[in-house]
Amino acid sequence: MSIGYACLAVGVPESEMKSLTLSKVSEKTLLDTSRINLAHLKNLLIYTTANNLKLFRISSDLIPFGSSDANTLPWWEVFAENLLELGKLATESGIRLSMHPGQYTVLNSPRPEVVTRAIADLVYHARVLTSMGLGNEHKIVLHIGGAYGDKVEASKRFVATYLTLPQGVKDRLILENDDKLFTISEVLAIAREVGCPVVFDNLHHKINPSKEWLSDLQWIEACAPTWKGKDGKQKIHYAQQDVRKRPGSHSPTISLEPFLLFHEALPARDIDIMLEVKDKNISALKCMHATQGGTVEQLGEQWLKYKPLVTERDPEKIWKVEDLLKDAADGQVVSLAFYRLLEKNLSLEVFRSQAEITATSIAEKCIQSPAEERRITKRIAEYKQAQIPLEKLKQSIMNMANKHRVDEVLTSYYPMM
DNA sequence: CACCGTCAAGTCGCA
DNA sequence: TGCGACTTGACGGTG
Numbered sequence: 004m005s006i007g008y009a010c011l012a013v014g015v016p017e018s019e020m021k022s023l024t025l026s027k028v029s030e031k032t033l034l035d036t037s038r039i040n041l042a043h044l045k046n047l048l049i050y051t052t053a054n055n056l057k058l059f060r061i062s063s064d065l066i067p068f069g070s071s072d073a074n075t076l077p078w079w080e081v082f083a084e085n086l087l088e089l090g091k092l093a094t095e096s097g098i099r100l101s102m103h104p105g106q107y108t109v110l111n112s113p114r115p116e117v118v119t120r121a122i123a124d125l126v127y128h129a130r131v132l133t134s135m136g137l138g139n140e141h142k143i144v145l146h147i148g149g150a151y152g153d154k155v156e157a158s159k160r161f162v163a164t165y166l167t168l169p170q171g172v173k174d175r176l177i178l179e180n181d182d183k184l185f186t187i188s189e190v191l192a193i194a195r196e197v198g199c200p201v202v203f204d205n206l207h208h209k210i211n212p213s214k215e216w217l218s219d220l221q222w223i224e225a226c227a228p229t230w231k232g233k234d235g236k237q238k239i240h241y242a243q244q245d246v247r248k249r250p251g252s253h254s255p256t257i258s259l260e261p262f263l264l265f266h267e268a269l270p271a272r273d274i275d276i277m278l279e280v281k282d283k284n285i286s287a288l289k290c291m292h293a294t295q296g297g298t299v300e301q302l303g304e305q306w307l308k309y310k311p312l313v314t315e316r317d318p319e320k321i322w323k324v325e326d327l328l329k330d331a332a333d334g335q336v337v338s339l340a341f342y343r344l345l346e347k348n349l350s351l352e353v354f355r356s357q358a359e360i361t362a363t364s365i366a367e368k369c370i371q372s373p374a375e376e377r378r379i380t381k382r383i384a385e386y387k388q389a390q391i392p393l394e395k396l397k398q399s400i401m402n403m404a405n406k407h408r409v410d411e412v413l414t415s416y417y418p419m420m
Numbered sequence: 421c422a423c424c425g426t427c428a429a430g431t432c433g434c435a
Numbered sequence: 436t437g438c439g440a441c442t443t444g445a446c447g448g449t450g
Contacts, residue, residue, distance in 0.1 A: 022444055024427060064444090071429095106441070107429035117430070149431050183432075249440085378421080395422095402421090 005099065005236075005275045006294075007058020008287040011047075014308060014414045015284070018046045020064040028073045036067045037078055041085045048089060052096040054301075056287055058275050059093075060101045060144075061131065070120070070127035079134045090135030099235065099275060100137060102128045103144040111148035111161035118164055125172045132175060139174040140235025144202055147178065147185040147193060154184070158193050165197045174233075177202050179240065182251040186213035187222050191229070200234045201226040205265065206242035206279070210250045220268050227270075237272075241265065242279040253279050255420070257286035259293055259346055266294055282419055292338045299331050302341050309345055311365060311417045315358040315393075316351040324348070349420065359387055361417075362396055368412055369403040379403065 012018050020043060021036050044065060051059050068074035079086065093100055108124045109117055128143045135141075150157050168176070178194050179202040180187040187201070187208050194201045203226050205219050217225065223239060230237040243261060245252040257280050280286045288305060291297070297305075306328060313320050324344055331337040366379045379399060386396040397418045404412035 019444090024445055026427085027446080105429075106431080109430060112430075114430090120429085151431085251441095399421090 004269075004273055004295075005057035006287050006291045007056065007060065007099075007275065007277045008283040009060040009103070009277060009279060010062040010283075012050055012284040013282055013419060014416060015046060015050045016408070016410060016413045018043045018050065020062045021067075022064050023067045025068075025073060028068060030076065033067055033074055033076050033078075034081070037065075037076075037082060038085075040065050040067075041082055041089065044089055045092065048092045048096070048098065050284070051098055052092070054284070054288060056284070056291065057097055058099050058101075058277060058287075060103055060277060063102060063104055063128065065131060066127070069131070070124040079130050083134060086131070086134040087136050090137050093135070093137065100132065100135070100141045101144060101238075101277070102131065102142075104128055106146070108145065109148040110145070110164050111157050113151055113160070122164075122168065122172075125176070126169060129169075129172045129175050133171060138235075139233055141175065142177045142200070142234070142238065143172070143175045144177055144179050146181045147190060150184045154189065158185075158189065161193055162196055165199070173199075177234070177238065179204050180207050180211070182207040182210045184211070186211055187226075188213035188215050191225060194229050200229045200231075200237070202238050202240055202277075204240035204242065204279075206244060206251065206253070207240075209244070218268075219265065220270070223274070224270065236275050238275045238277060240277050240279055245281075253281055255281045257282075257290055259289065259342055262290055263293065266290075282416075285416060285419065289342050293342050296336075297338045299328065299337075302331070302338060303328055306341075306345075308414060308416045309349075311361050311415060312420050313345075313348045315353050315361040316348060317354065318357060320348045320351075353393060355387070355389075358393055359383055362386070362393075362400060365412055365415075365417060366400050366403070369400060369407055369409045371407055375403060 011020070020040050023032055023036055044061065047059065063069070066074070066078050069078070104124050108121045110121045110125075112118050112121070125143065125145070132141050132143070147161050148157065165173070177200040178190050180190045187203055191201055203219070203222050208219070208222065223237075226239075227237055241262070243254040243258055244250065245254045257278060278286055278290065292301060292305070306324060310321065313324065324341070327337055327341055327344060362383055366383070370376045370379060382391065382396050382399045385391045386393060401412070401418045
């Protein structure tokens with residue numbers, strides 16, 4: 004079983020996708036931005052490989068305006084070599100890639116111009132994966148679209164349009180239940196009609212359940228036959244609700260115990276799980292290590308990145324974690340204990356005075372001029388007097404870390420909580 | 421430097 | 436009927 008993350012990695016320098024606004028589009032800006040994004044994707048794949056992750060979703064932002072008339076570049080030719088190299092990197096590392104056009108790609112719209120653009124967008128996504136030399140098990144995830152007051156008609160339109168898609172798109176397309184309109188049973192009905200694999204999303208299903216009452220496991224089993232040999236392993240999406248936000252919002256991180264319960268209930272056969280969560284790779288590593296074990300080295304590396312978050316709560320707790328890792332002859336055994344202890348410590352309240360000390364010591368690594376020192380000292384004082392939230396202080400420190408490329412700070416999880 | 425409104429995509433749902 | 440929410444960085448303007 005592979006556990007994956009989507010589009011971006013926290014704490015990986017030079018990995019973010021740049022975008023353009025329409026007013027800035029030109030041949031030069033398109034070329035420059037595409038080149039940067041491809042280089043950043045390479046960094047993401049290197050990171051994914053180094054951390055032994057096997058599932059990753061490529062951001063649709065890879066090629067700016069990739070499916071729009073605003074971009075007339077034959078980018079797949081201009082960057083043919085780069086794309087092939089990236090695909091090779093993924094293939095050699097056994098990484099399964101995917102893409103996921105957003106909410107604005109609507110195949111079943113009654114407006115023909117919307118449908119035309121949606122098809123162009125799917126062609127763009129398929130072209131990225133194909134240009135990378137990847138097989139059809141590297142998929143494109145799509146929702147059914149709008150309901151327009153008549154889901155039956157909307158479903159019929161989806162099917163009709165699906166049938167007109169280029170084969171290269173059909174070969175990669177997989178369909179997902181959404182959190183508002185099309186339930187898992189409705190998606191399954193459409194998918195069976197057109198012969199397309201289905202991705203079960205547990206959170207969408209929780210919020211937008213079908214009238215048939217089956218368990219998550221039963222729905223996953225119902226989706227299983229839609230996956231044929233050429234499609235690769237069955238994929239599902241797993242997410243948890245952010246309790247502070249509207250229904251459907253992804254949680255900041257994956258809470259371990261509910262994930263473990265979900266995981267234990269999964270079928271014995273091999274399934275790929277794409278996590279949808281704000282902290283991306285951080286949760287992917289947590290869930291992977293917790294269920295499949297991590298080496299002492301892997302856990303130690305994670306611990307260094309989490310450490311300042313524990314320090315700003317209660318520095319005394321550091322020793323317990325370090326003792327656990329020190330006594331660990333076998334990383335497999337302590338992985339679960341490590342992440343459970345970590346979660347427990349991270350659930351503690353931040354201590355303002357400790358957060359101040361932590362911020363000071365991290366800022367010290369980044370400061371390179373008296374002016375910077377004055378600015379950060381001022382920000383820390385503002386935080387001390389509760390004039391700004393900790394988040395803002397961290398942002399200032401991270402801006403400086405970014406400016407001076409302070410890797411130790413940039414790769415830590417310090418700004419995440 | 422920090423902050424804020426706007427943009428760009430399509431649909432839904434609430435005044 | 437019209438506009439806010441959804442998403443997120445880029446961008447331009449202000450303080």
